[in-house]
Amino acid sequence: MNISQMLVLIIGIILIGFIVWWFFGKHKEATGSGTIVNDEQTATIVVNGGYSPSTVVLKKGIPAQVNFDMRDSTACLSHVVFEQLGVNKDLTKQKITTVNIPTDKPGTYNFACGMDMFHGKVIVK
Amino acid sequence: MKLSNIKRFWISFILSIPMLIQMFAMPFHWMMPGYNWIALITTTIIMAISALPYWKSAIAAFKKHSANMNTLVATGTAVAYFYSIFAMITNRPVYFESAAFVTVFVLLGDAMEEKMHDNASNALGKLMGLQAKDAEVQRDGKFVKIPLDQVQVGDIIRVKPGEKIPVDGEILEGVTTLDESMVTGESMPVVKKVGDTVVGSTINSNGTITFKATKVGSDTMLAQIVDLVKKAQTSHAPIQNLTDKISNIFVPAVMIIAILTFIIWYSFLGATAVKAMLFAVSVIVIACPCALGLATPTALMVGTARSAKMGVLIKNGEVLQEVSDLNTVVFDKTGTITVGKPEVTDIVGDEKQVLTIAASLEESSEHPLATAIIKKAEAEKLAIEKVDDFEAIEGKGVKANYHDQTAFVGSNRLLADVNISPEMNTKATKLQEEAKTVVYVGLNGEIIGLIAIQDVPKPSSKEAISELKKRGLKTVMLTGDNEKVAQAIANEVGIDQVIAGVLPNEKAEHIQELQQHGDKVAFVGDGINDAPALSTADVGIAMGSGTDIAIDSGGIVLVQNDLRGVVRALDISRKTFNRIKLNLFWALIYNTIGIPIAAGLFASLGFTLSPELAGLAMAFSSVSVVGSSLMLNKTKIAGDTAKA
Numbered sequence: 227m228n229i230s231q232m233l234v235l236i237i238g239i240i241l242i243g244f245i246v247w248w249f250f251g252k253h254k255e256a257t258g259s260g261t262i263v264n265d266e267q268t269a270t271i272v273v274n275g276g277y278s279p280s281t282v283v284l285k286k287g288i289p290a291q292v293n294f295d296m297r298d299s300t301a302c303l304s305h306v307v308f309e310q311l312g313v314n315k316d317l318t319k320q321k322i323t324t325v326n327i328p329t330d331k332p333g334t335y336n337f338a339c340g341m342d343m344f345h346g347k348v349i350v351k
Numbered sequence: 352m353k354l355s356n357i358k359r360f361w362i363s364f365i366l367s368i369p370m371l372i373q374m375f376a377m378p379f380h381w382m383m384p385g386y387n388w389i390a391l392i393t394t395t396i397i398m399a400i401s402a403l404p405y406w407k408s409a410i411a412a413f414k415k416h417s418a419n420m421n422t423l424v425a426t427g428t429a430v431a432y433f434y435s436i437f438a439m440i441t442n443r444p445v446y447f448e449s450a451a452f453v454t455v456f457v458l459l460g461d462a463m464e465e466k467m468h469d470n471a472s473n474a475l476g477k478l479m480g481l482q483a484k485d486a487e488v489q490r491d492g493k494f495v496k497i498p499l500d501q502v503q504v505g506d507i508i509r510v511k512p513g514e515k516i517p518v519d520g521e522i523l524e525g526v527t528t529l530d531e532s533m534v535t536g537e538s539m540p541v542v543k544k545v546g547d548t549v550v551g552s553t554i555n556s557n558g559t560i561t562f563k564a565t566k567v568g569s570d571t572m573l574a575q576i577v578d579l580v581k582k583a584q585t586s587h588a589p590i591q592n593l594t595d596k597i598s599n600i601f602v603p604a605v606m607i608i609a610i611l612t613f614i615i616w617y618s619f620l621g622a623t624a625v626k627a628m629l630f631a632v633s634v635i636v637i638a639c640p641c642a643l644g645l646a647t648p649t650a651l652m653v654g655t656a657r658s659a660k661m662g663v664l665i666k667n668g669e670v671l672q673e674v675s676d677l678n679t680v681v682f683d684k685t686g687t688i689t690v691g692k693p694e695v696t697d698i699v700g701d702e703k704q705v706l707t708i709a710a711s712l713e714e715s716s717e718h719p720l721a722t723a724i725i726k727k728a729e730a731e732k733l734a735i736e737k738v739d740d741f742e743a744i745e746g747k748g749v750k751a752n753y754h755d756q757t758a759f760v761g762s763n764r765l766l767a768d769v770n771i772s773p774e775m776n777t778k779a780t781k782l783q784e785e786a787k788t789v790v791y792v793g794l795n796g797e798i799i800g801l802i803a804i805q806d807v808p809k810p811s812s813k814e815a816i817s818e819l820k821k822r823g824l825k826t827v828m829l830t831g832d833n834e835k836v837a838q839a840i841a842n843e844v845g846i847d848q849v850i851a852g853v854l855p856n857e858k859a860e861h862i863q864e865l866q867q868h869g870d871k872v873a874f875v876g877d878g879i880n881d882a883p884a885l886s887t888a889d890v891g892i893a894m895g896s897g898t899d900i901a902i903d904s905g906g907i908v909l910v911q912n913d914l915r916g917v918v919r920a921l922d923i924s925r926k927t928f929n930r931i932k933l934n935l936f937w938a939l940i941y942n943t944i945g946i947p948i949a950a951g952l953f954a955s956l957g958f959t960l961s962p963e964l965a966g967l968a969m970a971f972s973s974v975s976v977v978g979s980s981l982m983l984n985k986t987k988i989a990g991d992t993a994k995a
Binding site: 227231232234235238239241242245246248249250251253274275276278280298299300303344 | 404405407408409410411412413414415416417418419421600602603606607610611613614617618619621
């Protein structure tokens with residue numbers, strides 16, 4: 227085994243280690259919360275290669291809206307689906323898409339992209 | 352640049368045509384003049400227009416520690432593209448077509464996905480179209496037309512004959528009949544008087560009514576139905592769980608395999624860096640899980656669209672899965688196997704006289720049997736005569752003065768007061784044994800005739816049931832009627848087993864009983880009171896126009912009130928589900944066999960996949976899956992006359 231072969235082996239192993247750590251390791255997910263203005267709370271989720279933040283916490287009892295800010299132009303993320311709310315919205319029709327979240331009782335509403343590959347949740351408490 | 356996926360696809364596809372020609376010309380050792388430059392320019396445009404969004408999305412996803420189909424698409428196309436530029440500079444063979452074709456086929460998948468979503472939202476739009484557009488509302492003592500969304504709870508609304516009821520409410524004034532079929536599935540118009548509730552989007556047929564709005568906007572029944580359909584649409588097909596699970600680990604796993612491929616070839620087997628990289632790129636390219644991602648949605652799209660054209664609405668993928676295991680079909684009797692509208696079958700005595708008297712007396716009655724008699728009289732073109740001194744005999748029938756004689760019509764309870772000849776009595780008994788309801792018609796204290804009324808089976812029921820039996824399914828009839836009536840009908844249409852005398856709330860229990868014997872049961876019924884049975888059964892099939900959506904428990908909804916729809920529904924569900932399985936099998940085979948080959952596992956046998964062949968294989972797997980789904984349009988379905 228010559229030097230370049232050794233080098234490739236080492237770099238390759240490091241790369242694999244990095245992929246495992248990067249994709250399978252536990253990483254803290256960003257959590258956002260709504261901002262309350264005039265007794266209405268809004269939260270914004272940026273859609274670009276995923277949802278950021280992917281978890282939004284809302285206060286119970288205050289009418290709430292979650293805005294999806296679409297910055298991704300692939301079909302993967304073109305729709306957002308709230309299975310429990312029966313909401314399936316096309317995010318590509320306008321830049322910001324608003325989803326009303328019922329806040330009358332505490333609970334968790336999961337959402338996902340149209341192909342169910344990306345996930346996020348809205349927590350009301 | 353803001354382009355739709357379908358536009359991107361067409362631009363990219365047209366740009367990739369020269370490379371396609373070259374690829375097919377390759378085996379004949381023909382080289383397009385200046386191919387490398389053509390490929391460089393067209394591929395660069397394709398990358399800029401079509402692949403760049405994937406690269407951007409993949410980078411954004413990478414930053415968030417996630418990988419997806421975009422990651423593979425991005426890695427595969429980027430490596431193939433940038434390597435090809437490097438290869439062109441250093442005078443090595445180029446692989447632009449791999450980058451271009453991968454992009455084109457991924458876009459095709461995305462464009463189809465988009466179209467599918469558009470179709471789904473169209474169906475919902477049609478539902479909302481059932482609603483009235485405006486309402487005549489009382490404002491300052493006058494009725495004025497206002498848009499529907501301005502109607503508020505408590506508003507007084509007037510509806511004229513032929514108009515739609517705008518919102519849900521309670522009648523304050525007037526009597527009318529309403530066609531509520533779109534909500535209840537009951538095709539017979541319903542009489543509504545003061546104090547009765549009315550439902551928005553039903554059709555007012557003959558009277559003018561005013562009513563007070565009790566539910567508006569998203570609270571109305573129609574809005575609830577629409578909400579329900581929306582939820583059904585966003586629900587998740589369980590068969591996709593497999594692909595979802597795979598997709599979570601699939602992409603990083605493929606990247607690791609690609610790196611391992613490179614290391615093994617380069618560091619252990621002493622291959623050149625270029626050769627090792629070609630193997631690694633092949634792995635990434637062939638592993639694109641497009642076919643896997645397309646397998647379920649395309650088959651579902653084609654299958655459900657085809658079935659919708661035949662009047663069969665399949666709610667979700669879960670139902671398809673259940674249908675493939677069925678062995679028993681249970682039917683509700685009234686309105687499902689039978690027409691649900693009683694009809695006059697026999698008249699004993701002087702036919703004309705008996706029918707005229709009965710029709711004249713029953714004219715103002717709302718009883719379903721009375722409706723049957725009047726319909727018969729109308730069909731025979733008999734004039735309904737005016738009667739006076741009309742009087743109801745409590746629980747027995749009605750009597751009135753007919754041509755200065757006392758005429759009466761009613762049930763056998765009337766017999767306590769009047770005379771009946773032994774001959775007439777025998778005939779009545781015979782009719783009852785044929786499971787027909789007998790109405791007695793009398794004049795001057797003597798029975799002069801009998802009218803037999805029966806709820807007859809639909810003409811198509813017999814054929815549908817024999818078709819189901821041909822498919823090896825056991826047929827069962829569930830009814831609240833007495834054993835005699837039920838058995839007579841069952842014999843007529845060829846039902847295997849009868850469960851009679853069942854109270855409406857017991858239907859679900861009887862289905863459970865069948866399930867406990869290990870049967871996989873489909874229940875076919877209509878109307879709201881069948882809801883528990885529909886949801887208890889493994890597959891609930893709801894019949895009848897309109898009720899469709901109201902019944903959230905029905906997994907399959909038949910638009911036409913025809914049992915042949917059941918045969919069609921089962922056929923198309925099975926075929927679609929089988930197609931999904933076949934597609935998934937192919938898609939998985941492509942990846943499980945394709946990856947080792949691409950990695951050069953069989954290189955010693957001289958069996959390898961260059962990146963462009965891997966690209967072709969990947970593309971072919973997507974195309975074969977889509978093609979296989981489209982074949983669903985051509986498969987034979989029983990009784991499909993409405994060919995697309």
